[in-house]
Amino acid sequence: MDVTCFFCKKDFSINLSDPQYTKLQRNPESSYVCKPCNDSMQRDAQTSTGLHPHQIDAYNKYL
Numbered sequence: 001m002d003v004t005c006f007f008c009k010k011d012f013s014i015n016l017s018d019p020q021y022t023k024l025q026r027n028p029e030s031s032y033v034c035k036p037c038n039d040s041m042q043r044d045a046q047t048s049t050g051l052h053p054h055q056i057d058a059y060n061k062y063l
Contacts, residue, residue, distance in 0.1 A: 006031040007041075 002013050003024060012034055014021050024030050033041075046052050 001025070003032040005034040005037055007033060007037040010034065 001015070001021065001024065002011060004011050012032070014024075014032070016022075020030075020032055024032060
């Protein structure tokens with residue numbers, strides 16, 4: 001499947017191994033975000049909030 005990243009506007013060819021493939025197959029109007037853009041947004045969010053994924057307890061830890 002050929003897709004265009006919502007942020008950088010680069011074209012990508014994805015297959016079933018991409019986590020967003022199923023979402024896009026079900027809803028072709030969905031937006032695709034490439035891994036570099038996704039990683040960049042995560043780093044920006046971590047920097048601005050000071051929170052990192054390893055600092056947040058998993059939900060099932062409290063069950």
